[in-house]
Amino acid sequence: MAERPLARGVTARQRFARLMPLGDRNQPVGWTPGLVLGPQDPEIEPSLAPFSCSRSQGAVPATISMSTRGEMCYPFDSTDTWQASEGLSLPPSLAEADSGEAGRGSQLLPVSWQSLHHDQSLNDLGLEPSIIALVDAVQLAERPGMLVEALDALRVRFPTSLIWTPGIAGPDNCALLSWMGVDLFDTTRSRRAASLGVILTEDGPRMPESTLGESADMKTQCAAWSRAIAATRTAIRNGSLRELTERQAASSPRSVERLRRHDSLMRGYEGSRSGLARVVGHEHRLRCHTYSSRNDALIHDWRHRVADQHLPPEHQKQVLLLLPCSAVKPYRTSQSHRRFLRVIGSDAVHQVIVTAPLGLVPRELEEIWPAANYDIPVTGEWDADELAVIRDMATSFASRVGYSRVINHSGVDIEFDGVESVDTRQGDSAGSTEALSRLQEEVERASSELSLENPRRPVHRMAQMRALSRFQHGTDAWLKGTKVQGRPPIFTFMKDGEQTAQWNPRSGRFAFSKASLPLLDACDALPRVNLKPGLEWRGDLFSTNVESAELGIRAGDEILVMQEDQLVGSARAEAAGWEWPNGPGRLARSKHRL
């Protein structure tokens, strides 16, 4: 009888990590990230450990059997056991050779660095195992960068499969592995720790504390697993997995190295491929509390797009005003910025906030992710790396836009080649009467000397919104002939008497009306996905009704839904580009239907 596939959904996602219910979606039996139990593991509830595994003895290659620990395959009438041949794999350093045999299985597929290089059957798009076991994960973890590369390739090639890296996970690195796309762990390292008399905790290994009567037995080790997996799942739910990963990685030099390599790989990809989100809502915080948070692809994506792509509102291309950041976001609601705005008194200069780790935040982008959401420890002093980033970004941004003058109220000493630059701080604090007075004078002087245009408020707002739309959607064409109405911070966009969109800083996005969809389609303002032909579109978007998707979708994106070349509606992406169109669970939530 053919093996039945695992029923799985997605409750929450962040980058490559997913919180997945297993079994009947109305009553899931198990969840991932979770554990795979071995024959000698203590009994652990399926919600934490949804699978068990065993391996044949004496036969070469071995046969692996993996069982669900509950009814997880449709029609949910029994547990299921999948079998696979483990294959005969050479170690990663011998991957130039093709000896041995690749792992074989239907719902359980063993893969290795060697098979990733030589097994052509892995390119068969019809291959969709429920679980992939990376059988040489232990050896790959010993080789610089290989585990990161293998997981990245597997994660994207098999978006629906659960990935298991046997033998390398522990409560001290499960968040990091989840961050890289691993779904299943095992207790191997905890058993080893127990045998060494060490407790493998979420913070790394440590000796039991005798004054508290601690022991390193498996009960203690499993308790650590339970806490670690709970923390990982919660972090995926609330979007704080990066912070947890950074904390966890600090317990081992190898984990730090692995996170850096993963970050480096992700920075080389476009944001949809690295799983970035475009919109997350104002309630989410991005806590950049460690040095390694600066390496995240999200931070570099922002820096790159601001420094190399963003263009200010049309009337603000002459004078750049650099301001210091504030703890309160958006900045304009902070006390210090309210004071700045009072003395600036003009919309003619382009206000750009100097900050870390984002580098620069143009005023018109301060309400969007991640500028509106980040949080950093503030000591009042920049470190060398922060200064270098700010200076690089500011000079490249200024030279690209072609400002005539820079008014620098940020307190960071920056030299701009060929552009007049005025320091209004002169060593004073940003909010001091003297500094504010100099700021006011310099803005007035620039306005008069350069005859700056200070448009009416609605015109200024529209220009800001156009700049924002270019940053978020790559175009502002849909705003042509549109009027902006409403009182800050919520704006409504009207065209020909009909509402096309609304801007609300709480959501950090343009909420497009149903009527605007043909216009957005005509303007190429949003990415498109194609429904399967002839299918009646009901509910949300899943791999079952989506045939294909354009590249570049980020989580939170508004997307246009097409069918047979016709625009049929819109949806909001929950999954980033790497999961489209075959990812598990809901890929996008339906928004409008035409």
Place this chain on the structure above:
Amino acid sequence: MAQASGMLGDGSKAVKVHHLVKAPENTPGSVRKRESWDATEPATVYKTPEILPDGTHCTAATVIFRTRGCVWWWKSGCTFCGYFNDVRDDVTADDLFAQWDEAKRRLDDFEGCSMIKVYTSGTFFEDRENPPEWQEAILRETHERGLDLVIEAQAQMCTPEKIAWVAERHPGCTVAIGLEAYDDAVLRFHINKGFSTKQWHRSVDMLKENGLRVKTYLLFKPPFMSEGDALELTSKWISEVAPFSDDISVNPMNIQRRTIVDRLYRNREYRTPWLWSLVEMLERTHADITESKARIIVHPTAGGKLRGAHNCGSCDTEVVAAIERYSVSADIREFAGLDCECKGVWRAEVDSDLWLPAPMGTGGYRRGSAVDLARAP
């Protein structure tokens, strides 16, 4: 030529594993070492305590010749073999006779020895490797002097004619065959042995028919195999080959310079066996071995060192000594009372290897601070 490849392949053509196995042979270091040998002197000679076929204790002389090496190595080669370090392709018959004379000189003409082991880094009676006149001289001289002779051979080199020829010149001598594994998949993939279990059986039958003794070498933990699998499989193989063997010599893997295993070891992709595994293997197979009347020999080369079978560093000397004693006494009580804190770590590794889909094993370093050993890989 570009080839279709897997998800990560760059389209370059895959090579056969034996190209990688043989690659170290041609490194400048290997070539320099080979060319530095004096072909008129044997690679090494030494004396060890041994047991004669009738069970009496004796002294054995071992002479390792510098030869042209193994025909199988010329074509392909075993994955673990480091004998290429000891051979050169310009060795002549005169050189071999000179080496024999030199060995006798160094070992006082085998004074006090009842047994002699003649090792040629290949098949003793293979004419392409060793000149027939030299083979004949060794066979006859050792027989005439009443020395119990042990020679080595590859199974596929055993032909009825040649075995009869050997038996005629030294009746009852022992032919040691490096079977390494009693499993065709392991022979093919892990070891690249060049013969099958069927060929081994055929050669064993030939040896028995000609009244020669059979010594079977098994390799404990070949490359690409986990500790747990090595323990399970080798224990099984010992029991399976015992009825066909007079002696079984289990060689725990040791890392010889410039071999493929050396490459894996340096890449942290392979770790030599635990001494505890050898103890467990001997305990598991003791009853079968006793029943079959075969003798089992385990000499852990470089035992206790990182490149040989080893434990945590504190119990190694004691465990190696017990294994060595058992090889002579065949008394299972040699292992009574042996224990160490690291035994639990070994047990955890073996248990994990046996259920996890991790065919190359889950083991890590065995020595150092417990907290650091448990840190995330």
